[in-house]
Amino acid sequence: MTANVILLEAAEADLKSAANRYGTYRASLGTDFFRCVEETLDRITHHPLSYSRISGEYRKALVHRFPFGVIYRMVNGDAFVVAIQHSSRHPDAWQGRNL
Numbered sequence: 001m002t003a004n005v006i007l008l009e010a011a012e013a014d015l016k017s018a019a020n021r022y023g024t025y026r027a028s029l030g031t032d033f034f035r036c037v038e039e040t041l042d043r044i045t046h047h048p049l050s051y052s053r054i055s056g057e058y059r060k061a062l063v064h065r066f067p068f069g070v071i072y073r074m075v076n077g078d079a080f081v082v083a084i085q086h087s088s089r090h091p092d093a094w095q096g097r098n099l
Contacts, residue, residue: 003048005041005072007056014084016066037084040070048072048079054057058082 005013015037023030040063044051051059060069069086071080 001048001077003045003074003077005081007081011070011081011084017097018084018086022066033047033063033066034069035064037068037070039064041056044070044072044079044081048081066081 010054015034017033019030019037021030040061044061048059051061054071056059058071058073060071062069063084067084069087070081071083071085072081074080
């Protein structure tokens with residue numbers, strides 16, 4: 001099964017904010033972060049049901065090399081990303097973003 005991955009506006013903002021923050025440390029680090037998130041989204045595309053459920057129908061895929069998770073929900077074969085969240089944030093911080 002493959003899925004279309006759709007980032008909600010809030011998840012896009014999460015991605016841009018984190019990439020910019022990493023870019024302030026070293027320019028290439030922001031690009032590396034963005035690339036690692038893209039790889040995670042690609043894994044979700046090809047294996048959307050292989051990640052653990054964290055709350056109801058919501059799942060979380062971890063980003064390699066960075067302490068972030070991609071939180072998404074499957075709806076009619078599409079993966080809707082609601083948050084790209086740092087692991088130090090409260091685990092329920094994204095829940096106000098439900099579909």
